[in-house]
Amino acid sequence: MVFMEHPENNAEYKGLTVNKGIEQPLTINPYLNRKVRPKRRLFSVNEYVDGIVKGDVSVLSQAVTLIESIKPEHQAIAQEVIEKCLPYSGNSIRVGISGVPGAGKSTSIDVFGLHVLERGGKLAVLAIDPSSERSKGSILGDKTRMEKLSVHPDAFIRPSPAAGSLGGVARKTRETIILCEAAGFDKIFVETVGVGQSETAVYSMVDFFLLIQLAGTGDELQGIKRGIMEMADGIVINKADGNNIEKAKLAATHFRNALHLFPAPESGWTPEVLTYSGFYNIGVKEIWDMIFRYFDFVKANGYFEHRRNEQAKYWMYETINEHLRDSFYNDCLIKDMLACQEREVLEGRSTSFAAARHLLDVYFSHTKDIK
Numbered sequence: 001m002v003f004m005e006h007p008e009n010n011a012e013y014k015g016l017t018v019n020k021g022i023e024q025p026l027t028i029n030p031y032l033n034r035k036v037r038p039k040r041r042l043f044s045v046n047e048y049v050d051g052i053v054k055g056d057v058s059v060l061s062q063a064v065t066l067i068e069s070i071k072p073e074h075q076a077i078a079q080e081v082i083e084k085c086l087p088y089s090g091n092s093i094r095v096g097i098s099g100v101p102g103a104g105k106s107t108s109i110d111v112f113g114l115h116v117l118e119r120g121g122k123l124a125v126l127a128i129d130p131s132s133e134r135s136k137g138s139i140l141g142d143k144t145r146m147e148k149l150s151v152h153p154d155a156f157i158r159p160s161p162a163a164g165s166l167g168g169v170a171r172k173t174r175e176t177i178i179l180c181e182a183a184g185f186d187k188i189f190v191e192t193v194g195v196g197q198s199e200t201a202v203y204s205m206v207d208f209f210l211l212i213q214l215a216g217t218g219d220e221l222q223g224i225k226r227g228i229m230e231m232a233d234g235i236v237i238n239k240a241d242g243n244n245i246e247k248a249k250l251a252a253t254h255f256r257n258a259l260h261l262f263p264a265p266e267s268g269w270t271p272e273v274l275t276y277s278g279f280y281n282i283g284v285k286e287i288w289d290m291i292f293r294y295f296d297f298v299k300a301n302g303y304f305e306h307r308r309n310e311q312a313k314y315w316m317y318e319t320i321n322e323h324l325r326d327s328f329y330n331d332c333l334i335k336d337m338l339a340c341q342e343r344e345v346l347e348g349r350s351t352s353f354a355a356a357r358h359l360l361d362v363y364f365s366h367t368k369d370i371k
């Protein structure tokens with residue numbers, strides 16, 4: 001072999017030879033028993049629909065999660081599922097239940113729920129709570145607040161969709177109703193706090209609107225907006241127990257008198273006022289006898305169908321409004337311009353109308369360009 005100055009010059013030399021190294025220890029402790037959770041797969045639209053129609057509550061829950069999701073791909077699946085579930089929906093009684101915090105909504109819904117389930121069928125309890133500070137108030141539709149119902153095999157309880165615009169939250173609840181009905185839930189309760197606009201949203205999706213009230217200090221009607229009382233198909237005074245019974249009866253008389261002052265409801269039904277105790281389960285049967293009487297009445301006179309049609313129409317326009325609003329405010333050009341236009345208005349350099357007109361013009365010409 002010819003001696004070479006450098007080993008690289010040797011023909012046998014392989015510069016890329018890799019020496020076998022020592023075996024490295026595992027980076028994961030082999031004794032650790034890790035449970036690898038399989039990533040939850042999104043079902044196909046048909047799998048969702050089949051599961052829902054078969055009454056599979058786990059599939060139903062997952063579909064509701066899609067409705068609540070803000071991801072466009074989830075929304076797209078959700079909308080298809082809803083559309084396919086529509087033919088199976090509608091066969092239910094939908095009851096809105098409203099009352100101020102502390103009125104006894106969750107206590108009552110627990111008892112009401114058990115009462116209606118005794119008559120058979122399945123019950124879904126949904127909620128509309130558009131307040132952004134959920135932790136401050138009671139969380140509507142919270143299972144821990146409905147102890148007995150939450151463990152009942154025929155009850156499905158779903159808390160309010162996360163805070164957002166009232167229209168958005170309400171639409172999601174309305175869509176959830178469709179899925180629940182397709183899953184065989186023939187009784188739907190929609191709970192809301194009686195403090196503002198959310199009653200109107202609930203009213204727009206239920207057949208019967210029940211207002212829970214408390215006997216107060218004599219002036220029971222104070223603070224209740226006329227519009228809310230006008231929406232009520234039934235008013236019930238809770239906590240009519242112990243030494244509160246007389247006060248509750250007096251409150252009921254006040255409400256009955258007040259109701260006389262309103263024009264007769266379109267349904268032809270005269271709203272009834274009853275007293276009860278959710279906690280002691282007194283008078284609950286009477287409330288539900290009244291509610292079922294209402295359903296017989298409005299189904300016979302055609303109002304039930306009429307009200308649902310009106311609601312369908314209302315939701316068509318609401319959905320258009322919501323989409324237009326979202327599309328406008330999420331437009332990148334508009335997002336850039338909004339703060340500046342707002343300043344122009346506040347500093348008196350532009351009027352509200354001129355600024356709005358300008359933004360809308362920009363939006364419409366911009367969206368036309370995109371097409």
Ligand code: GDP
Nearest residue numbers: 101102103104105106107138239277278279280
């Ligand atoms: P919500 O905020 O409207 O859901 O009200 P809750 O159901 O949480 O009830 C508020 C408080 O009122 C709780 O302490 C209940 O125990 C109490 N409560 C509810 N219903 C009755 C009732 O019929 N009688 C009495 N005395 N207390 C009740």
